[in-house]
Amino acid sequence: MAGVHLEIQSQPNDTTCGPTCLQAVYGYFDDVLPLQQVIDETVSLSEGGTLGSLLGQHALARGYDATIYTFNVRVFDPTWFDEHGHGRPELQDKLGQQVLAKDNPRLQYACRSYQGFIEAGGKLRMKDLTRGLIRHYLNQSIPIIAGLSSTFLYRAKREIGEDCTPDDINGLPTGHFVVLCGYDRETKMVRVADPYLPNPIAPRDNYYVVDVDRVVCAILLGALTYDANLMIFSPSKHKGLKRGDTHRGQ
Numbered sequence: 001m002a003g004v005h006l007e008i009q010s011q012p013n014d015t016t017c018g019p020t021c022l023q024a025v026y027g028y029f030d031d032v033l034p035l036q037q038v039i040d041e042t043v044s045l046s047e048g049g050t051l052g053s054l055l056g057q058h059a060l061a062r063g064y065d066a067t068i069y070t071f072n073v074r075v076f077d078p079t080w081f082d083e084h085g086h087g088r089p090e091l092q093d094k095l096g097q098q099v100l101a102k103d104n105p106r107l108q109y110a111c112r113s114y115q116g117f118i119e120a121g122g123k124l125r126m127k128d129l130t131r132g133l134i135r136h137y138l139n140q141s142i143p144i145i146a147g148l149s150s151t152f153l154y155r156a157k158r159e160i161g162e163d164c165t166p167d168d169i170n171g172l173p174t175g176h177f178v179v180l181c182g183y184d185r186e187t188k189m190v191r192v193a194d195p196y197l198p199n200p201i202a203p204r205d206n207y208y209v210v211d212v213d214r215v216v217c218a219i220l221l222g223a224l225t226y227d228a229n230l231m232i233f234s235p236s237k238h239k240g241l242k243r244g245d246t247h248r249g250q
Contacts, residue, residue: 001209003182003191004028004143008206009035011195014164015048017177020195021145022055022233024179028143029235031062043113048162049175051110052147052229053117059233060120067123069133071220072228075110078126085127092118110226129219131183131212133230134190138183142234143193146219147227150176153210153218154200175225180215188212 008024011017016039023038043054056066069085070076075098080091095111102108118124127133137144151158151173158171165171182191189209194202202208222228 001182001184001189001191003138004141006143006179006181006193008179008193008195010197010206012036012039015044017195018042018050018052018055018145018147019058021177021179021193022058024193024195025143025145025233026062031235045109051113051226052145052177052231053110053113053122055145055177056117056122056231056233057113057120060117060122063236064233065123065236066117066121067125067232068117069125069127069129069230069232070228071126071129072223072226074223075107075114075226076124076126081124081126085125087118087124087126091124106226129216129230131188131216134180134212134215135183135185137232138180142232144180145177145231145233146180146215147175147177147222147229147231148215148218149221149224149227150174150196150218152221153178153214156200173221173224175222175227177227180230182209183212184209190215 006024006028009020011020019039019042020035023033023035026033042050042058044050052068056068059066080088080094082088092115095115099108099111157166157168159165159174160167160171179193180190181193188211190212191209194206197206220228
């Protein structure tokens with residue numbers, strides 16, 4: 001299986017999957033930071049968790065290039081991107097107009113955080129989510145942080161409350177961040193580095209393989225929780241970091 005050798009820790013609690021994935025990607029590029037430092041420095045939401053744009057801002061501040069592929073039409077209108085999937089010049093203004101036009105506080109916060117991501121130098125893309133897009137980066141030995149629906153990925157019960165109690169009736173879909181770190185073209189399986197342990201797919205391991213089609217569906221359904229993205233963070237040429245040990249099994 002082609003991919004990257006990436007070490008990931010288990011997230012300390014139910015809401016720190018994002019910083020834990022980010023710290024693993026930093027470590028892959030030999031940019032070693034204590035996990036607690038990344039957690040403390042990453043902006044979190046009032047209800048817990050974070051957004052891909054906030055992870056991106058942390059990476060940009062450390063000298064990384066950051067590109068986010070979004071599939072979230074709750075936040076972004078497809079016409080804000082050109083035929084190549086690049087954000088149009090008016091994208092940031094459109095986000096500001098949406099803040100004024102809609103009174104959903106979480107949507108407003110998401111819009112502002114993406115504005116901050118763009119202002120900090122981040123790039124936004126909207127393209128078809130295909131196997132080829134995932135392979136494109138893994139073949140270059142670049143790990144991918146994915147914001148997705150853990151409810152769909154795990155085929156788990158929806159959850160309710162701050163303690164994330166499983167409840168198939170009253171519960172709501174749950175978002176999650178994982179790192180995609182390998183792909184097998186013959187079997188169409190993706191290797192996932194998952195900070196949540198124990199998890200329903202691999203109760204004793206932070207690494208497992210899962211069908212790429214399930215991963216694609218889980219990412220798209222992440223729109224329900226303001227996720228639905230692929231995040232590509234790699235050291236800027238000016239930072240001087242190197243890429244980690246590539247093409248090894250986990």
